[in-house]
Amino acid sequence: MGEVRLRGFGWRHAGRRAWAVRGLDLEIRHGERVLLLGPSGAGKSTLLAALAGLLPEDSGESEGAIEIDGLDPRKARERVGIVFQDPQTQLVMARSGDDVAFGLENRGVPAGEIWPRVSDVLDRVGFPYPVNRSTAALSGGEAQRLALAGVLALRPGLLLLDEPTANLDPAGAGLIRDAVARTADPSTTLIIVEHRVAEALPLVDRVVVLEPGGGVRADGTPELIFAAYGDKLAGEGVWVPGFSTPPVKATSKPADDLVRVMRAEVTNRLPPVSLSAAAGEVVAVTGPNGAGKSTLALLLGGLLAPTSGRVEAFGDRRPPHRWRAATLTGRIGSVFQNPEHQFVTGRVADELALGPRRLGRTPEQIRRTVDDLLDRLRLTRLAEANPYTLSGGEARRLSVATALATAPRLLVLDEPTFGQDRRTWRELVELLAGLRDDGHGVVAVTHDDAFVRTLADRTVPLGEPAPDPLPRRSRP
Amino acid sequence: MSLSVEPIADPAAPLARRNPVAKLGAALLFTLPLILSVDPFTPSAALVVELLVLPFFGIRMRLLARRLAPLLLAAGGILVTMVLFAGERTGATVASLGPFDVTTGVLATAGALVLRIFAIALPGIVVFATTDPTDLADALVQNAKAPARFAIGALAAFRLVPLLGQEWRALTLARRARGVDAGRNPLAKLRLFASTAFALLVGALRRGVRLAVAMDARGFDAGVPRTHARVQHFTAPDAVLLAAALLTGLAILTATMLLGFFNPIIG
Numbered sequence: 001m002g003e004v005r006l007r008g009f010g011w012r013h014a015g016r017r018a019w020a021v022r023g024l025d026l027e028i029r030h031g032e033r034v035l036l037l038g039p040s041g042a043g044k045s046t047l048l049a050a051l052a053g054l055l056p057e058d059s060g061e062s063e064g065a066i067e068i069d070g071l072d073p074r075k076a077r078e079r080v081g082i083v084f085q086d087p088q089t090q091l092v093m094a095r096s097g098d099d100v101a102f103g104l105e106n107r108g109v110p111a112g113e114i115w116p117r118v119s120d121v122l123d124r125v126g127f128p129y130p131v132n133r134s135t136a137a138l139s140g141g142e143a144q145r146l147a148l149a150g151v152l153a154l155r156p157g158l159l160l161l162d163e164p165t166a167n168l169d170p171a172g173a174g175l176i177r178d179a180v181a182r183t184a185d186p187s188t189t190l191i192i193v194e195h196r197v198a199e200a201l202p203l204v205d206r207v208v209v210l211e212p213g214g215g216v217r218a219d220g221t222p223e224l225i226f227a228a229y230g231d232k233l234a235g236e237g238v239w240v241p242g243f244s245t246p247p248v249k250a251t252s253k254p255a256d257d258l259v260r261v262m263r264a265e266v267t268n269r270l271p272p273v274s275l276s277a278a279a280g281e282v283v284a285v286t287g288p289n290g291a292g293k294s295t296l297a298l299l300l301g302g303l304l305a306p307t308s309g310r311v312e313a314f315g316d317r318r319p320p321h322r323w324r325a326a327t328l329t330g331r332i333g334s335v336f337q338n339p340e341h342q343f344v345t346g347r348v349a350d351e352l353a354l355g356p357r358r359l360g361r362t363p364e365q366i367r368r369t370v371d372d373l374l375d376r377l378r379l380t381r382l383a384e385a386n387p388y389t390l391s392g393g394e395a396r397r398l399s400v401a402t403a404l405a406t407a408p409r410l411l412v413l414d415e416p417t418f419g420q421d422r423r424t425w426r427e428l429v430e431l432l433a434g435l436r437d438d439g440h441g442v443v444a445v446t447h448d449d450a451f452v453r454t455l456a457d458r459t460v461p462l463g464e465p466a467p468d469p470l471p472r473r474s475r476p
Numbered sequence: 477m478s479l480s481v482e483p484i485a486d487p488a489a490p491l492a493r494r495n496p497v498a499k500l501g502a503a504l505l506f507t508l509p510l511i512l513s514v515d516p517f518t519p520s521a522a523l524v525v526e527l528l529v530l531p532f533f534g535i536r537m538r539l540l541a542r543r544l545a546p547l548l549l550a551a552g553g554i555l556v557t558m559v560l561f562a563g564e565r566t567g568a569t570v571a572s573l574g575p576f577d578v579t580t581g582v583l584a585t586a587g588a589l590v591l592r593i594f595a596i597a598l599p600g601i602v603v604f605a606t607t608d609p610t611d612l613a614d615a616l617v618q619n620a621k622a623p624a625r626f627a628i629g630a631l632a633a634f635r636l637v638p639l640l641g642q643e644w645r646a647l648t649l650a651r652r653a654r655g656v657d658a659g660r661n662p663l664a665k666l667r668l669f670a671s672t673a674f675a676l677l678v679g680a681l682r683r684g685v686r687l688a689v690a691m692d693a694r695g696f697d698a699g700v701p702r703t704h705a706r707v708q709h710f711t712a713p714d715a716v717l718l719a720a721a722l723l724t725g726l727a728i729l730t731a732t733m734l735l736g737f738f739n740p741i742i743g
Contacts (some may be wrong), residue, residue: 102628329654
């Protein structure tokens, strides 16, 4: 069970000129554990969708052959389980146990067998709560564990993981890797797509690298692949273990304070905190989930009023949350965790022109700003594209560019490097370092240790969150 | 903006724990006959019955009052509309507001309409407040033979509703950060609202598609007969509840006719 065979396989989505994958020859034997690598756009996710039987025949054009245990994947659906990136769009039911039972009901498992299997699989993935725990009350890592349990309950012969930790903080990602390792089972074939290679390596015994133009570039044990192709993969944005970036710290002393937070507090979201950020420095705000980091970013960005305490910025008598939006955007730029929240228009170029237009810049100035930012962030090719159709890395670069368009002196970023490949990551670090050296102040809320080590001139750790008031699942 | 979808009642109360399909059916059967007549007696009698039955649903009054708040708004709207636009202004004049005479006749008609809204809406509000959405979907599939594709699909979509509230807040803040605000201009406010709502809709659709794919990947479209992990029973007391609701509704209507208050909605 769980044998995969591809012969000259290719898939082109309807309405696209380029093939998403092409010319793939690959055999994966029963019980193998494979890490699927390749630069963005090499077709990794398309291949997983094809294997999961989720590409309907009328949704594109295929060539060659793709088989699971000798069957068309669309007819072998009950042999395959797939876990996607976003836990929120994989959970179906309001209660955790019901969610695991959902797949079992669909497959017609007799009612009497359902609950023993639910409880068994929740134990196997290390789910710490009772079955009636609300799925809305789970953290990202816990929700993703539950999604994994829902898939494992169906006992797939082939398990596909499509960047299962990309939307999670390091603690949540650890939960998932731990759960995958615990549930490893010689009867299940495993295929993982994952940017963060170092963390995924302990789970696999084989690495397959896809070539962006089509075909397989390399195939073998992790040691062999990284010895032979490590440099090239790292250059293409894959997080190859052992490649680090030299630190880029400030070379001159920070100048005047741009913003000062004085014992500001937001009820139930942020305990009292004091903090300042000056021109010419990068301040990293770190801390566990629930410590109020994102709330602090909103305070600094003038988007939220503190319940008590004060926020002062740019020598203005009024606190930032009382400023008009146009004033705010000329002084403080905010970059949100989810880039899509930030997009207001239907074209990449309009997105960049919006801020300067609000500030009453001339058409000539606006054109120059837009062209300059498109060029600096490698978005020129996409100027006419709809922001919602961009890839993760492109959307992130655009969201940063929109905040830069009004040339604010203070930039506040919430998890800017979340889920990014190595190439976008490095570009972001270099861009922010350049802004700082030009006299901008940068505050970044982040979980990313490498980002802090490489760029931050100062770190402000926030405290532990309040303990979880609900009882833990008791285990026999 | 936060949306609460949790039940607000004691789940062990004698009527709250009846089968969800029975409760929903009872609410419909009870209110349908009441719609036929426009008069103050029918809704008043219905409200009396509803208030007498209410304690058996174990609902917490403060929370119920909060759910009824939108109805008060509707009631206010009716009062204003009637004062401004009522055709017949019979009865004694109570007050004169400029060109509008507020007469006892106007107030009586407005009062009847307000009573009607409360009498018809209350059963539905109470049923949804005392019913867990999962139980309702299960009962619709198992007892009312609704297609699972519809009932479970709607339930999954329902789970995403509270996320819309968070999403709305994030979108609003992001717009301010981008330099977009309406200030005091009502037209700009409307445009901003429309564009934010559109972004919310686009986001919801994308999320819905992803959820649908994940559901099908777990066999939702497998085509084999589904089994049920949670069993919903439709028992004799549930049938009694349905019958009692229908009979009470008809009894009120009959009383209306016998007492000569009947005023058909058509004709």
